[in-house]
Amino acid sequence: MTDSTVRTTGNGGETHQTTDADHPVLTTNHGTPVSDNQNQLKAGPRGPVLLEDEVYREKINHFDHERIPERIVHARGSAAHGYFECTESLADITVADLFQRKGQRTEVFTRFSTVAGGAGSIDTPRDVRGFAVKFYTREGNWDLVGNNIPVFFIQDAIKFPDLIHAAKMEADRGYPQAATAHDTFWDFISLMPESTHMIMWAMSDRTLPRTFANMEGFGVHTFRLINQEGKSTFVKFHWKPKAGLASTIWDETVKISGADPDFQRRDLFERIGRGDYPTWELGVQLFDEAFANSQPYDVLDATKIIPEEVLPVKIVGRMVLDRYPDNYFAETEQAAFVPSHVVPGIGFSNDPLLQGRLFSYTDTQLSRLGSVNFHQLPINAAKGRASAVGCPFINQQRDGHMQMAAPKGRANYEPNSLARAGELGGAREDPSKGYVTFPSDEEGQKRRVRPESFADHYSQARLFFRSMDPAEQAHIASALVFELSKVSLEHIRVAMLANLRNVDEELATRVADGLAMELPPPSPTAAPVLDMEPSPALRIIRGPLERHTLEGRTIGILIADGTDAGELKKVMAAVTQAGGHSITIAPKVGAVPLSDGSKLKADAQLFGQPSVTVDACAVILSDDACKNLLKEGAAVQWVMDAFGHLKAIGHNAGAQPLLDKAGVELDEGVVDLGAFAKAATKRYWDREPKVRTLA
Ligand code: HDE
Numbered sequence: 001m002t003d004s005t006v007r008t009t010g011n012g013g014e015t016h017q018t019t020d021a022d023h024p025v026l027t028t029n030h031g032t033p034v035s036d037n038q039n040q041l042k043a044g045p046r047g048p049v050l051l052e053d054e055v056y057r058e059k060i061n062h063f064d065h066e067r068i069p070e071r072i073v074h075a076r077g078s079a080a081h082g083y084f085e086c087t088e089s090l091a092d093i094t095v096a097d098l099f100q101r102k103g104q105r106t107e108v109f110t111r112f113s114t115v116a117g118g119a120g121s122i123d124t125p126r127d128v129r130g131f132a133v134k135f136y137t138r139e140g141n142w143d144l145v146g147n148n149i150p151v152f153f154i155q156d157a158i159k160f161p162d163l164i165h166a167a168k169m170e171a172d173r174g175y176p177q178a179a180t181a182h183d184t185f186w187d188f189i190s191l192m193p194e195s196t197h198m199i200m201w202a203m204s205d206r207t208l209p210r211t212f213a214n215m216e217g218f219g220v221h222t223f224r225l226i227n228q229e230g231k232s233t234f235v236k237f238h239w240k241p242k243a244g245l246a247s248t249i250w251d252e253t254v255k256i257s258g259a260d261p262d263f264q265r266r267d268l269f270e271r272i273g274r275g276d277y278p279t280w281e282l283g284v285q286l287f288d289e290a291f292a293n294s295q296p297y298d299v300l301d302a303t304k305i306i307p308e309e310v311l312p313v314k315i316v317g318r319m320v321l322d323r324y325p326d327n328y329f330a331e332t333e334q335a336a337f338v339p340s341h342v343v344p345g346i347g348f349s350n351d352p353l354l355q356g357r358l359f360s361y362t363d364t365q366l367s368r369l370g371s372v373n374f375h376q377l378p379i380n381a382a383k384g385r386a387s388a389v390g391c392p393f394i395n396q397q398r399d400g401h402m403q404m405a406a407p408k409g410r411a412n413y414e415p416n417s418l419a420r421a422g423e424l425g426g427a428r429e430d431p432s433k434g435y436v437t438f439p440s441d442e443e444g445q446k447r448r449v450r451p452e453s454f455a456d457h458y459s460q461a462r463l464f465f466r467s468m469d470p471a472e473q474a475h476i477a478s479a480l481v482f483e484l485s486k487v488s489l490e491h492i493r494v495a496m497l498a499n500l501r502n503v504d505e506e507l508a509t510r511v512a513d514g515l516a517m518e519l520p521p522p523s524p525t526a527a528p529v530l531d532m533e534p535s536p537a538l539r540i541i542r543g544p545l546e547r548h549t550l551e552g553r554t555i556g557i558l559i560a561d562g563t564d565a566g567e568l569k570k571v572m573a574a575v576t577q578a579g580g581h582s583i584t585i586a587p588k589v590g591a592v593p594l595s596d597g598s599k600l601k602a603d604a605q606l607f608g609q610p611s612v613t614v615d616a617c618a619v620i621l622s623d624d625a626c627k628n629l630l631k632e633g634a635a636v637q638w639v640m641d642a643f644g645h646l647k648a649i650g651h652n653a654g655a656q657p658l659l660d661k662a663g664v665e666l667d668e669g670v671v672d673l674g675a676f677a678k679a680a681t682k683r684y685w686d687r688e689p690k691v692r693t694l695a
Contacts, residue, residue, distance in 0.1 A: 125179055
C-alpha cells in the first residue's frame with residue numbers, strides 16, 4: 001500500500017483523501033485485507049452484483065445478526081465498572097473472600113435497568129430499577145442481582161411470568177411501552193393483594209429516581225453468610241448512595257423523557273467522565289433464627305422489609321463506579337447476571353422467590369447469549385484465579401457452541417490418573433476450600449402451598465405509607481389517581497380502591513376523590529392488619545438520605561447576548577466551589593457576546609436543554625435579551641418549569657420580567673445571584689401546594 005491513496009466513492013466519482021499511515025489495514029473477519037470498502041463487486045460498472053463478493057456478503061451477513069434477544073425484563077440498562085472496598089471486616093461472620101480484610105478491593109461491574117420497557121425505551125418511566133452487581137472475587141463471581149426497592153410484587157416465583165405479562169405492553173395492541181398505567185397491570189395487581197406493599201413503593205418517588213447515583217439498592221431476599229465454623233447468619237443487603245436519595249416530580253419526569261430519553265445513561269457516562277464517581281456504601285442487616293421468629297412477618301417473604309429502626313444497617317464496604325464500558329454491546333448487553341452465582345461464605349435462604357430465581361437466570365442466558373459457554377465472554381468470565389490452562393475456571397466441561405478455550409490434554413474426565421504418567425491431569429475438588437452448602441435441616445410434605453406466615457399483605461403497605469413525609473404521601477395518592485385514571489375497566493378501579501382501604505382509609509379516600517368514585521367496601525383480608533411502628537428511614541423527602549448539597553448536581557445557567565460577564569463568572573465559581581457542576585444554556589450556542597465584549601461558547605442550546613435536565617437554575621440576562629426572550633416560549637417554559645418543579649431560581653435584575661411572565665412567585669427558593677449557590681442545594685417542597693393540586 002502507498003502512504004496516500006485516492007479512493008473512489010459511490011458519489012458520482014467524487015474522491016476523498018486518507019492517509020493510510022494513520023490506520024491499520026481493514027480486513028475481513030478471517031483476516032484477508034480489503035481493497036475497497038465502498039463498492040460491491042459488479043459485472044461492469046452498471047451491471048449486476050456478483051455472489052462471489054465475500055467482502056460484501058460477510059459484512060452484511062454479520063450486520064444482519066448483530067442483535068441478540070433483549071432481556072425479557074430489565075432490557076433497558078446502563079452499566080459501569082468499578083471496585084468494592086471492604087471497610088469493615090466480616091471475617092467472623094463469613095468466609096467470603098471479599099469481606100475478609102478492611103481495605104481489600106474487589107472489581108465490580110454494575111448494571112442499572114428499568115424493568116418493563118424494551119431496550120430502546122426511555123430511561124425515565126415510572127418503574128422499579130434493577131441494581132445488579134457482579135463482584136469478580138478471588139473465589140469466583142458473586143452476582144448480587146437486586147432492585148432499588150427492598151420488596152417485590154409477588155411471593156412465589158411461579159407468578160413471575162403472569163406479573164411480567166400483565167405489566168408489559170398489552171398483548172393485542174402492543175402498547176403501552178414502559179408504563180404500568182394500563183388495564184392489564186392493574187387487573188393483575190388488584191387480584192394479587194400480596195403486591196400491595198410493593199405498589200406503595202412503585203407509586204412513590206422511589207420509581208422516579210433523579211439519576212442512578214441517587215438510588216438505594218437492595219438484595220431484597222434474605223441470604224445467608226457462613227463462617228469458618230459453618231455457622232450461618234441471615235443477611236439482607238443494602239446499598240446507600242453517597243450522593244443521597246433524590247427523585248424527580250412526575251411532570252418533570254414526563255418532560256425529561258421527551259427532552260432526553262437517555263437522561264440517566266448520559267448522566268452515568270458524564271458523571272464518570274467528570275470524575276464524579278457514583279459511590280454507595282454496602283450495608284448489612286444481620287440476624288439469626290431467634291430474631292426472625294420474633295418478627296410479625298416472615299423473613300422468607302420477599303414482600304416484607306425489616307425496618308432499619310428494628311434492625312440497624314451495619315456499613316461494611318463501599319462501591320465506586322469509576323469506568324464506563326468501552327463497548328455497550330460487549331459489556332452492558334452481554335453481561336449475564338445470575339443470582340445462583342455465589343461464592344464460598346454466601347448462601348441462600350428458602351425464600352421461594354429467590355429459589356425460583358436460582359433456576360431462571362442461567363436458563364434465560366442460554367436463549368439470550370445462545371451458548372452454555374456464556375461464562376467465557378470477557379465481561380462474564382471470572383477473574384479470580386489463573387489456572388493451568390490460562391483461564392480463571394478449570395474443570396472437565398468441554399466443547400459446546402462458541403467454545404473459546406482450547407484446553408490441553410486428554411483429561412476431560414475425573415477422576416483420572418494421567419498425571420502419574422506425566423500428562424496433564426486436570427483439576428480436583430477440594431473439600432476444605434470448595435463451596436459448601438449450608439446444611440440446613442429441612443422436612444415436610446411435598447405440597448403446593450403458601451405458608452400461613454405469608455398471609456398478611458397489608459400491614460407493611462400501611463407501615464410504608466404512614467412512614468412517608470406528607471409531600472410523599474401526596475405523591476403516592478396522586479400517582480394512584482393518575483395510573484387508575486388510565487384504567488378503562490371500572491371494576492378494576494373498584495377492586496383497587498377496596499384493597500387500598502386495608503392500607504389506609506385516608507389514602508383510599510384521597511384516591512377515590514381523585515377518581516370521583518365512591519369508596520367500595522374493603523376487600524377481605526387473610527390476616528389482621530397491624531399498625532406497625534412507622535419507619536422514617538424509608539423517606540426520601542426529609543429522610544436520612546436526603547442531602548442538601550451541590551456535589552454531584554448540575555446547575556443550568558440561562559444566558560443570552562449581553563449577559564453580565566462578571567455575574568456569570570461569580571455564579572460559576574460559587575457552584576464549582578460548592579462541588580457542583582454548571583452548564584451555560586443560551587438561545588444560540590456558537591458564541592454568546594457577553595457584557596465585557598468577550599464571546600462565550602455556550603454548553604447547550606435553550607431548546608435542547610430544558611430546565612428539567614438540571615437540578616437548579618440561574619437566569620442572568622441583560623434588559624434587552626430578556627425583552628426578546630419574553631417572546632420565546634422555550635425560555636418562559638424554562639423558568640416556569642424550574643419553579644413548578646420546586647427548584648431554586650437565582651436571577652439578576654435583568655431577568656425579572658421573564659420570571660414574572662413565567663408566574664414565578666417570590667419564596668425562599670427564588671433568590672438573587674449571591675444567595676444562589678446555597679439555595680440551589682435543595683428543592684422547595686413547601687412550594688408544591690402552590691403550583692399543583694395533588695390528591
Ligand atoms: Fe429478575 N430476571 N426475576 N428479579 N432481574 C431477570 O434475567 C426473574 C426478580 C432483576 O442487569 C432475567 O438476565 C424471575 C427480583 C434484575 O442484566 C430473568 C423472578 C429481583 C435483572 C429474570 C425475578 C430481580 C433481572 C431477564 C421471580 C430483585 C437484570 C434477563 C422469582 C431482587 C439484571 C436476565 C441485568 C433480570 C427472572 C424477580 C432483579 C428472566 C423468574 C425479586 C436487576 O432471568
